[in-house]
Amino acid sequence: MTITIADVRDAAERLDGVAHRTPVLRSRTLDALVGAEVFLKCENFQRIGAFKFRGAYNACSRLSAEQLGRGIAAYSSGNHAQAVALSARELGSKAVILMPEDTPPSKRAAAEGYGAEVVTYDRYSGDRVALGAALAAERGLTLIPPYEHPHVMAGQGTAALELIEEVGELDALLVPVGGGGLMAGSATAAKALLPRIRMIGVEPVGGDDTRRSLAAGVRVSVPVPKTIADGQAAPTPGELTFAVNRRLVDEIALVSDDDIRDAMRYAFDRMRIVVEPSGATGIAALLAGRVTAGGRVGVIISGGNIDVPRFSNLLSR
């Protein structure tokens, strides 16, 4: 169930002309502050505003005509929901998304805007994994998980593949780690192309389940982290993602909420781009000195889905 560079290349072919080949931005000021040449792979400009479209579409595109005819299910209140909704629409299928009842209306509307049906559950009494499985079984839907799936991991890895194809040699690559799918795909691509590259994961302080798991050699859980980086609130690494990441990740840097805020402000003020908290953790680790990286350094900016009220609220303190 592990993945190889061939799987990532295969995903890249499927995504060609469907996903955006996102731009790689530079910032002279950032380079000077960090003391490195920094290459920012901007998945905030990806369709649905985050890398999640890559993995979801790659997985959905493998389904049979019959499976697509019955439909696709996912549980998510975040970017994976929109990713599956749009992938289903692109493939002429239909998505049913399981979301907590208290999901912000804008997130629900975004999935519905791509043609998905939204089914809600009570986050305090319901188990989304069991509910998702029951929903899929009852309606004959195929469930696409947010990271525990080889095609999802391989799809996410196309972000790193594109970055390296465009800029060439890199000494290090910083990747936000939540469930670990983006890292698993990116590390698979990057280590195959550049065996000496340092793969550096970035987690929020308090949400360092992957850092602890790497140190322990087995998956460990942490209490559900309190962090503004809502894309990285998984309390434990995925089983499939961890099997890849324990082999390929060199180290994990930790960033505080204030580090993330400073990075979001830097991106806004100096680069004129909008980055969501999880998406800013790579810049945060560099700007706050939570990792020492010189030479040529890649950073994956994982997404930019944050609305003006939340952005203003986070950065007003």
Add this chain to the structure above:
Amino acid sequence: MTITIADVRDAAERLDGVAHRTPVLRSRTLDALVGAEVFLKCENFQRIGAFKFRGAYNACSRLSAEQLGRGIAAYSSGNHAQAVALSARELGSKAVILMPEDTPPSKRAAAEGYGAEVVTYDRYSGDRVALGAALAAERGLTLIPPYEHPHVMAGQGTAALELIEEVGELDALLVPVGGGGLMAGSATAAKALLPRIRMIGVEPVGGDDTRRSLAAGVRVSVPVPKTIADGQAAPTPGELTFAVNRRLVDEIALVSDDDIRDAMRYAFDRMRIVVEPSGATGIAALLAGRVTAGGRVGVIISGGNIDVPRFSNLLSR
């Protein structure tokens, strides 16, 4: 004193490798809302965050070694100040910028960050044109005006030149109009390459001095406009810019502050880019239906210099 496409091409050669060749972004949602194929030329990603660097650098690069040795002067509290400051630094010269005493500290710091000396004056008692001329004469500096200069106009026109080189045929091009330098250069380039293109200027309601001047056939003044589009607060068109624009501009669309706010929010939410009020007027005219444009439509997003507090404040209502 007029300019031709040859002047714009010459400016493009001088800017090659110094200015950014800024990206052209698309938005499927915007296309659907507008009913056109819209191509956004993103000068918010230009050096100093606005198109102004193009004209300032083109003009400064023509100065003799002796002139560069004595230094360059400009009066501006906005993007032209940073543009001249950076241009002077790039050319091994030094800039002296005349700014009102009450200029926000961040704008002053930005110019100083590029190595410029800032000299202040009282905006209520001082005449910046006379003060600028006196300062230049006293210190032997060469004054670079923000738009009334053929090399400045030609430099600004490289934005449209790049856009058309990249995307080809366009039916219309929307350009924010303040002093008129960006429009003069852009219209010169666009009409030479695509004679049938409709050149559409965009001004804020109340700041429609160019619209009124085009209707009258001579330059007219309006009271200093109250608008959030601070890059377009000129009460009258420039003499040189109007001589070009009266020949080449087909029409002017007017946008309200609320139209501009909606466009800034759209750019943030759906495109993940930061656009200052003046920079958003082209998108605003399309989204609010202030102009009817179909087919292939170019828009110049002129800049993205707005800090988080002002952005939050403008969009919180």
